[in-house]
Amino acid sequence: MIFLRLVFLFCICTLQALSIAQEEFIFDKAPFASCHASTLTETSDGTLLCAWFGGTAEGESDVAIWLSECKQGRWSAPRKIAHLPQVPCWNPVLCTLPSNEVLLFYKGGYTPLDWSGFLKRSFDAGRTWSQAEGLPAGILGPIKNKPLLLADGTLLCGTSVESYRRWGCWVDITPDGGRTWKKSQPINVDGQLFGIIQPTLFFGTGGEIRMLARSHQVGRVCAAGSCDDGVTWTPAVPTALPNPNAGIDAVNLQDGRVLLVYNDCEEGRSPLNVAISSDGGKTWEMKLVLEDQPGEYSYPSVIQAKNGQVHITYTWKREKIKHVVVKLI
Numbered sequence: 001m002i003f004l005r006l007v008f009l010f011c012i013c014t015l016q017a018l019s020i021a022q023e024e025f026i027f028d029k030a031p032f033a034s035c036h037a038s039t040l041t042e043t044s045d046g047t048l049l050c051a052w053f054g055g056t057a058e059g060e061s062d063v064a065i066w067l068s069e070c071k072q073g074r075w076s077a078p079r080k081i082a083h084l085p086q087v088p089c090w091n092p093v094l095c096t097l098p099s100n101e102v103l104l105f106y107k108g109g110y111t112p113l114d115w116s117g118f119l120k121r122s123f124d125a126g127r128t129w130s131q132a133e134g135l136p137a138g139i140l141g142p143i144k145n146k147p148l149l150l151a152d153g154t155l156l157c158g159t160s161v162e163s164y165r166r167w168g169c170w171v172d173i174t175p176d177g178g179r180t181w182k183k184s185q186p187i188n189v190d191g192q193l194f195g196i197i198q199p200t201l202f203f204g205t206g207g208e209i210r211m212l213a214r215s216h217q218v219g220r221v222c223a224a225g226s227c228d229d230g231v232t233w234t235p236a237v238p239t240a241l242p243n244p245n246a247g248i249d250a251v252n253l254q255d256g257r258v259l260l261v262y263n264d265c266e267e268g269r270s271p272l273n274v275a276i277s278s279d280g281g282k283t284w285e286m287k288l289v290l291e292d293q294p295g296e297y298s299y300p301s302v303i304q305a306k307n308g309q310v311h312i313t314y315t316w317k318r319e320k321i322k323h324v325v326v327k328l329i
Contacts, residue, residue, distance in 0.1 A: 022325040041094035043125035063088035158199035205280035261300035
């Protein structure tokens with residue numbers, strides 16, 4: 001009995017090696033009924049920016065991109081920063097460049113089957129934004145998750161397509177902040193072309209870049225790797241992590257580990273969990289439960305700020321965007 005109790009206590013301590021230091025809704029009231037697909041970035045002055053799409057409901061013509069700023073611990077009221085006339089917007093992605101320019105990627109179209117990529121720029125930490133730039137045909141930019149910045153300034157933008165019975169990933173590559181582009185080869189699960197979308201990218205070990213992707217019929221988070229800065233990739237393979245056809249996101253931590261936010265279930269979008277990898281994303285250990293009640297808790301975005309704090313935002317029942325600060329141990 002003593003041995004079993006020690007094992008039980010060890011399991012609890014292992015699971016709670018991370019903790020929630022702060023949690024809040026980014027807004028309590030908003031001029032839209034539904035919201036989804038948040039994204040985070042930190043600006044040069046330490047301001048947190050969070051964007052998402054909001055409107056009557058996903059896919060409705062009034063859906064636009066909204067933004068809030070967090071300064072001195074307080075989030076500003078949501079304001080609309082991108083919209084298209086009579087066409088819904090989708091999946092914003094924020095990114096701060098070493099030059100301090102902030103990029104906002106987003107999609108516009110009636111459905112994911114026919115959407116196009118757009119880009120706006122801010123040179124004043126998100127206060128004002130340029131006119132929308134249309135990305136070239138065939139280029140969508142980061143489809144859900146933040147780009148991966150290489151040492152030479154190149155951005156690797158994990159992207160994907162959702163066409164009729166064909167889902168697959170690739171990487172849109174830009175060396176100059178979205179002005180010119182090239183594409184990696186397609187990335188799929190062997191024998192499963194209706195398989196994966198919405199990849200998240202991070203640095204693995206030994207110079208490898210790793211990709212984890214949401215799956216459609218596989219039922220698991222799928223992983224691929226690149227050893228040539230994202231140009232070519234291994235086929236994607238299922239991992240041990242379950243995936244209920246829901247978005248994920250990961251980030252390299254300053255201490256060398258990798259943190260992943262995902263739904264640890266095979267159906268539905270609850271619970272929402274945090275896992276840690278100490279071997280560059282090859283194996284994972286679930287450490288924290290963010291949500292476990294009935295409802296939808298999905299589409300996480302995660303960054304680590306310059307001060308070391310880990311910030312996560314996610315969809316809360318399609319009604320609000322929730323912000324959590326996770327304490328690392």
